[in-house]
Amino acid sequence: xxxxxxxxxxxxxxxxxxxxxxQSPGQSAIQVKEPWVRGTVAQQxxxxxFMQLSAPQDMRLIEARSPVAGxxxxxxxxxxxxxxxxxxxxGIDIPAGKGAELKPGGFxxxxxxxxxxxxxxxxxxxxxxxxxxxxxxxxxEVNAPVRALGTRNSPGKAANAEHNHPHGDHGSMKH
Amino acid sequence: MNPSLSQPRSHTLRTSRSVPLRMAxxxxxxxxxxxxxxxxxxxxxxxxxxxxxxxxxxxxLPDSSGKLRSxxxxxxxxxxxxxxxxxxxxxxxxxxxxxxxIKQQLGKDGERLQVIFVSVDPExxxxxxxxxxxxxxxxxxxxxxxDAEQTRQAAAAFKVFxxxxxxxxxxxxxxxxxxxxxxxxxRLRLALRHTQTAEEHVADLRLLMRE
Numbered sequence: 001x002x003x004x005x006x007x008x009x010x011x012x013x014x015x016x017x018x019x020x021x022x023q024s025p026g027q028s029a030i031q032v033k034e035p036w037v038r039g040t041v042a043q044q045x046x047x048x049x050f051m052q053l054s055a056p057q058d059m060r061l062i063e064a065r066s067p068v069a070g071x072x073x074x075x076x077x078x079x080x081x082x083x084x085x086x087x088x089x090x091g092i093d094i095p096a097g098k099g100a101e102l103k104p105g106g107f108x109x110x111x112x113x114x115x116x117x118x119x120x121x122x123x124x125x126x127x128x129x130x131x132x133x134x135x136x137x138x139x140x141e142v143n144a145p146v147r148a149l150g151t152r153n154s155p156g157k158a159a160n161a162e163h164n165h166p167h168g169d170h171g172s173m174k175h
Numbered sequence: 176m177n178p179s180l181s182q183p184r185s186h187t188l189r190t191s192r193s194v195p196l197r198m199a200x201x202x203x204x205x206x207x208x209x210x211x212x213x214x215x216x217x218x219x220x221x222x223x224x225x226x227x228x229x230x231x232x233x234x235x236l237p238d239s240s241g242k243l244r245s246x247x248x249x250x251x252x253x254x255x256x257x258x259x260x261x262x263x264x265x266x267x268x269x270x271x272x273x274x275x276x277i278k279q280q281l282g283k284d285g286e287r288l289q290v291i292f293v294s295v296d297p298e299x300x301x302x303x304x305x306x307x308x309x310x311x312x313x314x315x316x317x318x319x320x321x322d323a324e325q326t327r328q329a330a331a332a333f334k335v336f337x338x339x340x341x342x343x344x345x346x347x348x349x350x351x352x353x354x355x356x357x358x359x360x361x362r363l364r365l366a367l368r369h370t371q372t373a374e375e376h377v378a379d380l381r382l383l384m385r386e
Contacts (some may be wrong), residue, residue, distance in 0.1 A: 038268060041308050041311050042307060043303065043304040043307070044262065045262060046345075048264025075342070079352065079370070082368060082369070083336055083349055083350065083351050084263075084350055084352040084369065085340075086340065088343055104266075108264055110342070112345050150271070150272060
């Protein structure tokens with residue numbers, strides 16, 4: 001069945017993510033899906049950015065930068081005997097075909113020393129630096145939408161879901 | 176309860192072969208339920224039952240408006256309490272969104288739940304920041320924040336571990352990510368792991384509310 005509203009949502013997301021894929025021909029297609037940044041309140045100086053990364057060959061995310069943050073680090077969270085442990089990591093592997101998911105409960109891009117409050121609906125530009133096995137580096141630009149601080153972790157619950165219309169649902173058209 | 180226990184009831188035994196098979200399947204389940212004390216009608220909590228624990232008996236800390244709060248003042252309400260810090264990008268907002276969901280799923284009973292968040296980072300969590308941060312999730316959530324010594328004592332009183340960990344330019348905090356549930360008499364009853372869902376928290380709260 002064809003759900004146009006859902007597709008337009010997906011299209012919007014891939015459009016946002018697509019900005020990350022703008023690249024010169026000949027470069028490998030690194031994909032960034034569903035990037036998002038957790039919103040902050042005034043005076044809050046740190047937050048996380050999350051996304052799904054994939055690449056046609058083994059790559060490694062080795063650096064991230066953003067104009068909204070004084071410092072950007074790559075972090076990994078792990079639970080050890082009910083203690084949450086956070087640590088900075090030198091890189092996040094993106095195995096070919098498998099990709100890497102940066103999500104709560106695992107890896108994230110840590111934005112520190114924030115220069116302003118990040119509000120829902122804002123867009124955070126991120127530059128991701130990836131390195132291949134041949135040590136060649138590529139930079140990609142991502143525009144990550146800010147989700148409300150009190151947002152659920154699972155993607156797909158976009159804030160503008162109420163714009164959905166049932167008109168795409170051909171199976172149940174009423175006349 | 177184990178859902179598989181109720182399954183055979185809805186089916187008639189069709190073949191003779193299935194009878195011993197069913198018995199073989201049911202026997203360990205019956206034994207487990209006997210061993211776990213289900214036959215005593217003891218509620219099956221999803222969290223760890225720590226009723227009678229010799230820790231987590233009391234807590235007194237200032238809230239984000241500076242007013243000294245004590246757990247005793249919430250008697251009559253169920254308390255969901257956990258420790259965290261606002262610069263935390265992962266477990267703390269996850270625990271707070273879960274608390275939102277728990278309150279929502281409880282419906283009207285959600286009013287009987289008080290969520291309390293204790294900062295383990297008083298250095299950066301100013302009262303104003305803590306207040307704004309919690310209000311972003313739910314205006315009824317209370318944030319407590321003491322000075323360094325009060326924080327140390329509060330964490331120790333709940334066997335909560337926390338430590339500053341330097342990162343490249345700043346620091347983050349490793350900390351215990353357990354949630355504590357108090358009953359309406361103000362008794363510490365359950366410890367829930369971070370991996371447990373809102374649904375599991377709600378199931379335990381409902382059991383406590385039915386007592």
